[in-house]
Amino acid sequence: MRSDSVITHDFARACGEVSVEIKRQIGVLIDRSGYVTHLIVGNDQSIEIPHLDRVRVAQSRLRGLRLFHIHLKEDPLNQEDLMDLVLNRFDSITAAIVDSSGIPKYYYTAFINPDPESETPWLLGEKVFPGQLKEGYSEELFSLESEFTKKNSNFKNAQLTNRAFLVGVYEPRKMKRSPEHSMSELKELCKTAGIHVVDTYIQKKSADPSTVVGKGKLQEIILKSVHKDIELLIFDLELAPAQAKKISDASDLKIIDRTQLILDIFSKNAKSRDGKLQVELAQLKYLKNRLSELDDNMSRLTGGIGGRGPGETKLEIGKRRVEDKITRLENELDALRKRRELNRKARAKNEVPIVAIVGYTNAGKSTLLNALTNSTVIAEDKLFATLDPTTRRIRFPKEREIIISDTVGFIHDLPPDLSLAFKATLEELGDADLLLHVVDISNQNYKEQMEAVDGILNSLNLNEIPRLVIYNKVDSISEEFKESLRENEEILVSAATKEGLLELLEMIEHEIWLEKGSEILNPIG
Numbered sequence: 295m296r297s298d299s300v301i302t303h304d305f306a307r308a309c310g311e312v313s314v315e316i317k318r319q320i321g322v323l324i325d326r327s328g329y330v331t332h333l334i335v336g337n338d339q340s341i342e343i344p345h346l347d348r349v350r351v352a353q354s355r356l357r358g359l360r361l362f363h364i365h366l367k368e369d370p371l372n373q374e375d376l377m378d379l380v381l382n383r384f385d386s387i388t389a390a391i392v393d394s395s396g397i398p399k400y401y402y403t404a405f406i407n408p409d410p411e412s413e414t415p416w417l418l419g420e421k422v423f424p425g426q427l428k429e430g431y432s433e434e435l436f437s438l439e440s441e442f443t444k445k446n447s448n449f450k451n452a453q454l455t456n457r458a459f460l461v462g463v464y465e466p467r468k469m470k471r472s473p474e475h476s477m478s479e480l481k482e483l484c485k486t487a488g489i490h491v492v493d494t495y496i497q498k499k500s501a502d503p504s505t506v507v508g509k510g511k512l513q514e515i516i517l518k519s520v521h522k523d524i525e526l527l528i529f530d531l532e533l534a535p536a537q538a539k540k541i542s543d544a545s546d547l548k549i550i551d552r553t554q555l556i557l558d559i560f561s562k563n564a565k566s567r568d569g570k571l572q573v574e575l576a577q578l579k580y581l582k583n584r585l586s587e588l589d590d591n592m593s594r595l596t597g598g599i600g601g602r603g604p605g606e607t608k609l610e611i612g613k614r615r616v617e618d619k620i621t622r623l624e625n626e627l628d629a630l631r632k633r634r635e636l637n638r639k640a641r642a643k644n645e646v647p648i649v650a651i652v653g654y655t656n657a658g659k660s661t662l663l664n665a666l667t668n669s670t671v672i673a674e675d676k677l678f679a680t681l682d683p684t685t686r687r688i689r690f691p692k693e694r695e696i697i698i699s700d701t702v703g704f705i706h707d708l709p710p711d712l713s714l715a716f717k718a719t720l721e722e723l724g725d726a727d728l729l730l731h732v733v734d735i736s737n738q739n740y741k742e743q744m745e746a747v748d749g750i751l752n753s754l755n756l757n758e759i760p761r762l763v764i765y766n767k768v769d770s771i772s773e774e775f776k777e778s779l780r781e782n783e784e785i786l787v788s789a790a791t792k793e794g795l796l797e798l799l800e801m802i803e804h805e806i807w808l809e810k811g812s813e814i815l816n817p818i819g
């Protein structure tokens with residue numbers, strides 16, 4: 295097609311006549327030099343775009359192909375056409391509406407909207423009559439592409455990669471906490487993992503078990519993602535392997551679920567040999583469950599974020615090798631556990647009381663341990679900053695001392711593989727003489743978080759161990775709230791400002807040595 299217009303009337307008319315004759319839509323893909331690369335014959339309603347290589351052309355974000363097709367009915371460009379435009383990143387899409395003899399009456403053209411903040415991902419042009427088709431198409435494309443580049447460079451560096459769309463599908467009846475709470479926690483997890491959340495979608499029931507959200511909704515999400523340069527789709531649930539595959543088949547996006555996100559954070563944060571092994575084991579178990587059902591989409595499902603996957607995991611790793619590795623890791627962990635047990639026994643002989651700090655992730659456990667012992671255990675405004683149990687000693691007057699330990703934070707619905715993996719670390723809690731349950735009282739979901747922690751402690755059969763509930767971060771709550779807590783005689787502290795720590799130490803002393811009995815009962819001794 296030797297013309298610098300989106301289509302020539304002669305060409306359109308030739309297509310229209312054939313289209314009317316065979317009573318099917320006809321479409322063509324035209325490259326930038328004007329050559330037809332594909333001829334597509336559809337039915338009377340629509341055409342189906344053949345599977346085009348989805349890899350984006352570097353620099354230019356457009357495919358370098360435009361779609362022209364015939365509409366036999368009086369329809370302008372419809373939703374499906376516009377989806378095709380965006381999902382395939384066509385230069386433009388044009389429909390000619392033809393009369394009964396195939397002669398185009400008028401045309402509609404749409405381009406992808408280069409503004410990622412805009413409401414609709416496309417720019418739909420006005421109706422154009424045959425006499426109005428004009429030259430200047432390549433110039434129009436050129437300015438569109440420079441618009442893309444400009445918008446892209448507006449993103450801050452950190453916001454350019456790991457851009458994510460969060461999707462939560464909830465059955466409120468089955469949930470202990472509100473969808474909004476769950477979603478805000480997912481956002482926190484993303485922040486911790488270094489992911490930039492661009493958009494979110496909450497649905498309050500499951501629509502289609504095969505794709506989780508309905509097909510139309512999924513398309514809409516994918517469309518938005520392409521439009522906003524999003525590369526990750528994160529689901530606030532554990533996706534069944536078949537679901538993950540179905541969703542990833544429908545798009546180029548990397549599909550991740552909550553479990554994978556947590557695994558990813560764990561793998562970044564584990565420091566000790568033990569912790570690293572445990573995370574790797576959990577990752578491999580997760581992978582194993584997925585291996586049998588997956589094929590070429592593996593890379594997008596297992597790579598982790600930014601390519602961090604379990605150890606040496608590559609596509610060619612077979613299920614067999616994964617199983618071997620799992621066995622090896624389990625043995626290694628077993629050996630480590632035995633050694634830990636010996637250490638514990640040695641400690642038990644010394645009869646130094648053990649106090650363990652537990653609580654929801656980010657409650658301030660590590661900060662509290664630091665404040666109580668003046669040590670520097672990593673404390674960060676991140677979820678799962680601590681993955682390795684840390685142990686310190688605190689000396690009290692009268693030659694008394696305790697061992698105090700920090701633990702991995704708890705979270706709602708900890709993925710089963712992970713909770714198993716960390717059970718080993720948490721097993722030590724069984725030896726504790728006292729548990730300090732640290733609560734972030736400044737978090738509006740603190741009640742749900744407390745319930746989650748109680749639930750996990752119960753499942754570990756730790757009900758028998760005396761427990762102190764400590765409300766931390768009282769420096770960031772209102773006076774009124776603080777007063778009401780005081781009236782209920784709650785233990786209020788701020789690990790940050792050290793408010794209430796002396797009282798807390800006294801209480802620990804009291805709990806331990808009063809419980810244990812004898813000598814303290816003598817007021818003189």
Ligand SMILES: Nc1nc2c(ncn2[C@@H]2O[C@H](COP(=O)(O)OP(=O)(O)OP(=O)(O)O)[C@@H](O)[C@H]2O)c(=O)[nH]1
Pocket residue numbers: 653654655656657658659660661662672673674675676677678679680681701702703704766767768769770787788789790791
């Ligand atoms: N305002 C305020 N912030 C606190 C207080 N205690 C801790 N924080 C902050 O809360 C965040 C989390 O603290 P951490 O001590 O890492 O919490 P954690 O419970 O050990 O968290 P994980 O190890 O990730 O489970 C950090 O940014 C702390 O500075 C407090 O008393 N007041």
Ligand SMILES: [Mg+2]
Pocket residue numbers: 659660661672673679680700
């Ligand atoms: Mg910590």
